[in-house]
Amino acid sequence: MRYANPYNPATSLLAGMPTxxxxxxxxxxxxxxxxxxTGAKGESYSYTQGDGSKSVTYTRANLPALQNLIQTLQAQLGIVCRPRQPVRPVFW
Structure with a gap:
């Protein structure tokens, strides 16, 4: 069974970008x-300056959207991520 990949690098939004x-x-x-x-990046930071307390909040990126971007970049680079084939037990 062949994995059908509908992705076309020639017509993608990333077409023409250098490798x-x-x-x-x-x-x-x-x-x-x-x-x-892993939580290595924080979302909210607070600090104190001479004129008072300040805080900055960053929005956590949408992980599924980031995963989709990674898969799109991999497809554009020709890195094929094929789904695993089902395991079929054979009884003798």
Whole structure:
């Protein structure tokens, strides 16, 4: 059984990007996914200055959207992520 891949690198939004730039974007997206998944990146920071207390809040990225971006970059680079074949037990 062949895996049907409807993705077409020639017509994607990433068509025409240099390979090196795609690889950099993939590495950055994968690192962001790891950082967000493991909690390595915070969402809210507070600090105190001479004129009072300040806080900054960052919105957590949508992990499924980030995962989709990673898969799109992989497809554009020709990295094929095929689903696993089902395991069928054979009894003798």
């Amino acid at each position: 090196a730039q795609l690889q950099q974007a993939l590495a950055a997206a994968q690192q962001a996914y790891i950082d967000l998944s």
